Structure formats: structure tokens, C-alpha cells
Amino acid sequence: QVQLVESGGGLVQAGGSLRLSCAASGPGRTFGNYAMGWFRQAPGKAREFVAAISRSGTITYYAEYVKGRFRISRDNAKNTVYLQMNGLKPEDTAAYYCAARTQGLGSSREYEYDYWGQGTQVTVSS
Secondary structure (H helix, E strand, C coil), rough: CCEEEEECCCCCCCCCCCEEEEEEEEEEEEECCCCCEEEECCCCCCCCCEEEECCCCHHHHCCCCCCCCEEEEEEEEHHHEEEEEEECCCHHEEEEEEECCCCCCCCCCCCCCCEEEEEEEEEEEE
């Protein structure tokens, strides 16, 4: 069991930057044993994949619509995964969720994740 808490969301103008954090806590596996992902959900839309990272942090995956603008990273000593978001666009407005996966590498598939945070809101104004 792991608890995930996202932070760092807020209101930013188009072209601006935000860094989201997701802190993990709880008994059982150490943080380094989880592959991690970020997803987002805009109002009225399905949740979609943003980025994922392997346990060691050496392998990363990005959705095409954020590639080159967003960067996922992790600090296993701090039990935290980050999402650096640059060049934000109004269409990036959404609630952002982090997720942890106990098997395999990072994944773009929601159903492959075992634990989810409550989300943090990102709003990008034009």
C-alpha cells in the first residue's frame, strides 16, 4: 500500500512553467520499487496519459502532446516524482494525477497502475 499526494498545481499564463510533485508514503515496498506515471483529466474529457518513468528513473515515456515541453523525473531518496511543465498551453488545463505501478516499467495504460493520488489542478490562461 502506498499513499500518493500531488502538489504544485496552480494558475499560470500561457507559456509559463509549473513543477508538480508527487510524494509517496506508506508501509511496504520502498518507493524505488514502483514505476510512476502522470495522467491528466480535463473537464468533460477522459483521463489521459502524460508521462511515465521506470523504477530507477533511467527510462521515461511521454505523450506526443507534451513531448519536448514536459519532463518527468524522480528522487527515490525523497520518495518523490516530479513533472516539470514548460511552455504551458491552455489545452494543458486539467487535474493532474500521479500513479504508482508495482509491476513492470512505466506505462501509458491507466489500468496498469495500482495506486493513484487525489490530483492537483493546473489552469493555464490564454
